[in-house]
Amino acid sequence: MRTSISDVNTLRQAIGERASGEGFSAVRIVKLSADPLQAERLRQFIAQGHNGSMAWMAETEARRASPLVLWPEARTAIVLAQNYGQDLDPFERLKDKGSGVISLYALNRDYHDLVKGKLKRIAQWLKHRTKKEIKVFIDTAPLMEKPLAQKAGLGWQGKHTNLVSRDIGSWFFIGTIFTEAEIEPDAAEEDRCGSCRACLDICPTNAFPAPYQLDARRCISYLTIEHEGHIDSAFRQAMGNRIYGCDDCLAACPWNKFAQASHEVKLMAREELKAPRLADLLALDDVGFRALFTASAIKRIGRDRFIRNALIAAGNSGDAGLVPRVMALLGDPAPVVRAMAVWALSRLIGEPDFAQLRNERMNGETDDGVRREWETA
Incomplete structure (x- = not known):
């Protein structure tokens, strides 16, 4: 039986209402397909060694090349944004040299736990409604979430390679639901960075060899989180008092003037981690x-x-x-x-x-x- 336009619109509206009810700031839909351009960019990133010691990126390159490799039967991705904004100035926090600065996203409960439960509730409701299989992803599978989110219209990958939204800036997690159901997609978002290079110029370690390129080996987030060994002396002074992650390139983005701190996430932020x-x-x-x-x-x-x-x-x-x-x-x-x-x-x-x-x-x-x-x- 053919699905009517009204049925499609009703489902899209219901998905949006469910997402809003779970506290997500935005939701967009994209038809899943292979993306040769993103696959080539990933290949170059790894070939240049910009993944540093993150060997798992090379090991899973073939699966990252296309979302359909993860699940060939999937037809649609629902991509959701979970705001993690705080009423804290990342640059002001760097001035107190006797305290350690922890990236804003890590001031509350592990984001995997924070977002995954919400995604699962929406996914189970969607499965019941459409009678189609679903899978949930929150940074736990070889999925290139940011390019997928841009194709869905959630935002665009800025010159710092992070996702930027006209509505909520850069302070958000991305969660994804794959489904076998066919759902009308949203339009992709276009790049709106223009001539701005604030995110590139603010980087303490010059981790961007060019706009839209990140060399993780120079990135403070990589060095403090992913890198297991000794940190090269060339980067230590530039790290300042950043002890877990770095928010500088996100905080410098002018689009963050539209970001609103999440009341829910503010309540969960731990005071003892704001300036330990x-x-x-x-x-x-x-x-x-x-x-x-x-x-x-x-x-x-x-x-x-x-x-x-x-x-x-x-x-x-x-x-x-x-x-x-x-x-x-x-x-x-x-x-x-x-x-x-x-x-x-x-x-x-x-x-x-x-x-x-x-x-x-x-x-x-x-x-x-x-x-x-x-x-x-």
């Missing part, structure tokens, strides 16, 4: 780290990487009062922690005191990376 003191963070052992970041996206990077980041912030703080905390970490079991404790001390104490420490400690150091820090700091 470095002295307190440096004292965290594994048990304390897990307790502080229960149900947080931060928990997945583990205590050692997190303390590594906090030590870099300590080294940039100019606060000699942190020296006892940093000194205590020179004997930490994790090499990435010991190495950054060395670097932080080299910036917080005078050369004679540091030279004495080097003479006392370096000969007993077994890790090559930590020894290099003693030699070069």
Whole structure:
């Protein structure tokens, strides 16, 4: 039986109402198809090594090349935006050198938990209504969500490669529902960046080799979250007190003047994560780290990487009062922690005191990376 236009419009309206009822800020629909252009851009990104140590991107390249590889029977994607805006100025937060700055998106409960439950409720309702199979995605599958969201009309990928919306700026998560149902799609969004390059110019580490290109190896978000080893000394000073992620390129975008802080997400934001003191963070052992970041996206990077980041912030703080905390970490079991404790001390104490420490400690150091820090700091 042919589906009437009124039936299609009624379904689209119902999807929008369901999405709004779950707290989503926007919803758009796109017909699923192969996208050779995006596949080629992904190939170039990986070929140039811009994915850094994220080997899983290369391993899943074939599946990322087209959404239909994930599920050939799928016909339609429903793409939704979940606002995570806060009434906080990302640049003002950087001025308090004695605190660590955590990216806005991570100030509340893990976004996977925050969004996935909502998506599943909408998806189950849609399955019941259409009698068609569904799948839900929230950054947990090899799916190129941002290009798909642009094709759906949710926004466009700006020069910083993040999605930008005329209505809600850049502060939002993307959730996706695949369905076998045929649903009338929305029009794709066009690029509205124009000549603006605010996001490119603000980047502390020059992570954009060209507009619309990101070299993750230079990106503070990658370095503080995805990168497991020692962080190159070339980027440490530029990191400032950013200890988990970086909001600079998003915050610089003029389209964020249209973004409204989400009341729901503001209520869930944890006060103790808005400006945590470095002295307190440096004292965290594994048990304390897990307790502080229960149900947080931060928990997945583990205590050692997190303390590594906090030590870099300590080294940039100019606060000699942190020296006892940093000194205590020179004997930490994790090499990435010991190495950054060395670097932080080299910036917080005078050369004679540091030279004495080097003479006392370096000969007993077994890790090559930590020894290099003693030699070069």
